[in-house]
Amino acid sequence: MTEQHPLGLSIQNLTKRFKSDTALDDVSLDVPAGGTLVIFGPSGAGKTVLLRCVAGAIDPDAGQVLVGGEDVTDAPPEQRGVGMAFQNFALFPHMTARDNIASPLTAARQSKDAIRAGVESVAKLLKIDHVLSHAPRALSNGQKQRTALARALAGKPKLLLLDDPLRNVDAKLRFEMRLELPRLLADQGATVVYVTQDYKEAMALGDRIAVLNAGRIVQLGTPAEIYQEPATTDIARLFGDPTINLLDVTPERDGGGAIVRLSDQRLPLGPGFEQTIDHPCAIGLRPEALSFTEEADGVPVTVEAETPFNEKIVTLVTTLRGREILVSRPTGTPGPREGAARIVARPGAAVLFDRETGARIPPAPSDKAQTEAA
Numbered sequence: 198m199t200e201q202h203p204l205g206l207s208i209q210n211l212t213k214r215f216k217s218d219t220a221l222d223d224v225s226l227d228v229p230a231g232g233t234l235v236i237f238g239p240s241g242a243g244k245t246v247l248l249r250c251v252a253g254a255i256d257p258d259a260g261q262v263l264v265g266g267e268d269v270t271d272a273p274p275e276q277r278g279v280g281m282a283f284q285n286f287a288l289f290p291h292m293t294a295r296d297n298i299a300s301p302l303t304a305a306r307q308s309k310d311a312i313r314a315g316v317e318s319v320a321k322l323l324k325i326d327h328v329l330s331h332a333p334r335a336l337s338n339g340q341k342q343r344t345a346l347a348r349a350l351a352g353k354p355k356l357l358l359l360d361d362p363l364r365n366v367d368a369k370l371r372f373e374m375r376l377e378l379p380r381l382l383a384d385q386g387a388t389v390v391y392v393t394q395d396y397k398e399a400m401a402l403g404d405r406i407a408v409l410n411a412g413r414i415v416q417l418g419t420p421a422e423i424y425q426e427p428a429t430t431d432i433a434r435l436f437g438d439p440t441i442n443l444l445d446v447t448p449e450r451d452g453g454g455a456i457v458r459l460s461d462q463r464l465p466l467g468p469g470f471e472q473t474i475d476h477p478c479a480i481g482l483r484p485e486a487l488s489f490t491e492e493a494d495g496v497p498v499t500v501e502a503e504t505p506f507n508e509k510i511v512t513l514v515t516t517l518r519g520r521e522i523l524v525s526r527p528t529g530t531p532g533p534r535e536g537a538a539r540i541v542a543r544p545g546a547a548v549l550f551d552r553e554t555g556a557r558i559p560p561a562p563s564d565k566a567q568t569e570a571a
Contacts, residue, residue: 204266205230205388206251206356211260213246213412220246221257222412230265233382233389235403237396237435243412244392248358251390252279264356275304280354280387282345282362288333294320294344295329301352319347322381339370350385357387363398375401396436400424408432427548430555433481439511439523442482445552448473460517462496467545469560477552484511484525486546489532495539498522503534514540 206228213221220243228234236244249255251262253274261270269277280301288297295316302312320326323343328336336344342362349357363371379402382389393399399406400420408416408423416428427433433441446457448466455470456463457480464480466473489495498514501521505528512524512532524540526532549558 204228204263205232206234206390207261207263207266208247208251209261209263211247211250211257211262213243213250213255213257219412221250224260224409224412224414226407226414226417228388228390230388231383231386233379233391233402233404235399235406236390236392236409237394237399237403237406238409239435240394242409244409245360247409248281248360248390248392251356252281252358253277278355279358280349280352280356281358281360282349283360288341288345288348290333292332293329294325294331294333294336294340297333297344298329298347298351300348301354305352315351316347319350322384323347339366342366342370350381350387353385354387357382357385357389359389359391361392361394364394371395371398378402396438400436408435425548426557426559427481428557430479430481430550433548433550437483439484439525441548442484442487442522443479443550444482444520444522446478446480447475448478448549450474459496459520460498462494464496464542464547466547466549467560469562470549470558472561473549473558478558479550479552479555481548481550482522482542483546484523485509486543487522487524487540488526488543489524490539490541492539492541495541498538498540500533500535500538503532514538 204227208224208226211221211224224247226234236247238244246255250257253269253272257270261268263269264277264279289300298316298320299312302315316329317326320329323346325340325343325347328340333341346362363374375398391402403420405417405419406423407414416423416432423432424436427436430443433443444459448455448457448470451463454468455466455474457466458464496516498516500512500514502513504511508528509525510528510532514522514524516522550556551558
């Protein structure tokens with residue numbers, strides 16, 4: 198029997214309106230104690246409003262917030278055991294970095310020795326122990342970000358809310374923090390809700406990702422599930438660089454299964470897609486799931502342009518009917534730079550969507566799978 202983890206955070210049917218605008222629409226989420234949930238979505242999706250409702254800075258119009266199993270919906274912020282770091286740092290300008298980090302410990306009336314030990318411990322962990330005597334105006338953006346994060350961590354909160362804290366820092370630090378934060382958060386043992394508009398951060402930091410759009414959760418899953426099985430074409434476009442290839446197709450019957458045609462070449466969809474035959478669809482193919490081939494069963498294309506990046510080369514090709522497709526391969530991998538070529542898709546890599554609604558069409562379970570499940 199699998200051990201059940203206690204819930205660190207439970208958001209139940211949370212709704213928040215501002216006049217005629219619904220910022221959150223019946224949002225429900227559970228985060229196990231010690232887990233990290235990333236809230237991902239475009240600007241205006243309701244991400245920060247959700248965090249502020251959990252923190253107690255905003256009162257919801259309906260729903261409940263439970264922290265560690267305790268209903269804190271009506272509790273003031275200071276009684277929720279929540280730490281929070283914002284993208285704009287929000288440091289006290291009249292305090293040194295040391296005093297900023299110490300503020301939650303001072304508010305908890307800890308001893309001077311405990312405060313000093315707590316500040317120095319977290320500052321050393323975040324590599325800002327050498328700037329503790331500096332005022333915020335003397336800190337770099339990266340140091341301000343780490344100071345704000347250190348302040349949120351210093352009180353060892355049961356729940357840590359991080360509102361896009363890496364958005365305003367330079368690319369090098371952002372990359373470093375993507376590597377460091379998971380270890381840091383695991384060492385703290387806090388339940389974490391992390392907001393970001395950066396899909397790479399979402400993929401790197403989250404045990405699970407909740408995609409929020411227009412105040413609603415439109416998909417919830419592991420990073421692999423969100424990337425490989427996006428619920429809609431909109432979500433598919435949000436994850437990946439270069440973006441996913443989406444091509445209008447109408448599956449056909451071929452023997453006992455379903456196929457689509459690209460440049461008049463058959464592309465089998467695999468078992469379970471027979472229900473899509475003659476139905477207008479869009480096929481999604483990740484650029485890295487495509488590769489060049491010399492085999493005759495490859496899809497004929499014309500190479501139009503090649504763009505090298507540090508770690509990959511992205512090639513733009515067109516089908517016989519002029520449809521554009523991006524193909525990505527690791528730098529150093531051979532590939533054509535111009536003229537006629539053929540491409541092939543990795544088996545099982547294609548994702549099928551309803552052309553009208555944009556919703557993903559999952560393969561139907563086989564009769565064998567249904568029998569085994571029964």
